[in-house]
Amino acid sequence: MAIREHFEIPKRFNTWSFALMGLGLISIVLLYITHGSSKDPHESARFWASLLQNSVYFLLVVNAAMFFICATTLAWGGWQMSFRRVSEAVSAAVPVMGVIGVVILLAIVFSDNHTIYHWADTEHVQHDEILNHKKGFLNKGFFTAWTLLTVVLWSVLGWKMRNLSRQSDGKQMSVEEGKKYMWKNTVWSALYLVVFALTVMSTIPWLWLMSIDAHWYSTMYSWYTFASTFVAGVALITLFVVYLKNNGYLEYTNEEHLHDLGKFMFAFSIFWTYLWFSQYMLIWYANIPEETKYFEPRVQGPYKGIFFLNIIINFIAPLLILMKRDSKRNYTTITFMAVLIIFGHWLDFFQMVHPAVSTDHVPMMLYDLGIALGFVGLIMFLTAKALTKAPLVPKNHPFFKESVIHHT
């Protein structure tokens, strides 16, 4: 079969990505003028909370694309080979998004405004018994070091995995070479997954998000954040696959592969709900004031609507719409659901971050949506650029045929 191996960015695509980035920049500037430059610490914290929510969310989402590759590599899966380069390209956005995330996080930690991270206020911590106990973990030094190390490790290991994938492009491998190649892939993806377990699945959500409500804690929180970003990451990969298919690329990818991506979206939506509910029910059941304090503004306060909308978008919609086999194989429904899921989990992050900063009212979400679209434009731009750099199909990979004949 003659295949189109090299992706050329259509003009319209670039126009859109730059327009979205422009919209994002305008939103940031507007939000800075209206809130960020304010003397009132709560007003300016609202600006930083928006930046925090968007940068952390989209960083974790693009990083989830690399998790997808490493998990399937470690399981010796072959079905994803025909579109593997797409998720690699999505994960190529990690270094840039990481730099943005680190700058914003460190700016918040080292500012004089401690509305978001009140554990960063060393004087206050001395009089606060709970925070005093957590001092060993929640302090500026550890936060900075661990954040930097994490982003560097994600970038380097992701770069290594992409590089390994690129190595198969040269010529057909013999069986012996193929075995060696798979072994190398296995080792590096295992290393990445260990780092991933120590960061995304545990410490990073504690540091970046849970410490906004520093008195409160939940052992489910990191899993819950991971499920949230992974399902959004799979949705993002699906969107790019559908886009490339519609433009006549990825000839070997068909609705069998789309069906499996749909299954991932369906299954991890359920998994997310399971974790969400486990976190909620235990706190509801025990009814201890220091624990229910987290849910007070969310369930009974101004964030009530968002809280329930969150379940409808992220659980009920995927459950009912993606359950049917036909809807997972249909380009229109799968695109619609992917967009809905990415938005839904963005909303989930919104209600994780903002209630601690603006407790008494829901901030106007238009700015946040604008910033989110800006990040979407940035991801579009970076991913498309990475897609042009390598052939779209790793056709000499030992498992490639498995993907071509894939059948669900």
Place this chain on the structure above:
Amino acid sequence: MAEQKFVVGNFYDEAVLFPAVKKVRKAGYKIHDVFTPFPIHGLDKAMGLRDTSLHTAGFIYGITGTTTAVTFITWALTTDWPLNFGGKPFFSLPAWIPITFELTVLFAAVGMVLTFCYLCQLAPFVKKDHFNPRSTDDTFVMAFECTEKTNEAEAIAFLQSLGAQDVKVEVRETRWWLGRYDKDTRPFGEQKELEAV
């Protein structure tokens, strides 16, 4: 009893089976079934089988389970015998979600197993012909139906030309029936006592 004539052939290779299935369908014969020792990907499509509606049944059973759980617990704990658990309201949905979930799964699972058995005509003592015992071991057995107009010799020759072995015409019961296989159809012959050495 509904007995029917079938032309039955034995295939030794998937690569022979697939084109044969296509050609048999193209020639206008109605394939009764292809019996294989293991599931073969793509054979359902080649045979033109429609998707099973087992999932729809499963969804309906699941919904039934959800409704049963929610209505029963609501009735029991708010109307029939309201109890105060730690000051929680009588109608406290979060506490019931696990039970609701489990009843949904239970109804869906049990219902689907029973429906599956019904659709496949599986039940204790129920018998069904599968034409050739080797289809449970190492070969793929295809059977297509004969009508009054079928020229049997021609059909046999046709199936042989497609690569089938041991092609023959057999009269079999098409539906399930209760009872035992008689001696002629006993697949592995009479069980013999081992002779004492």
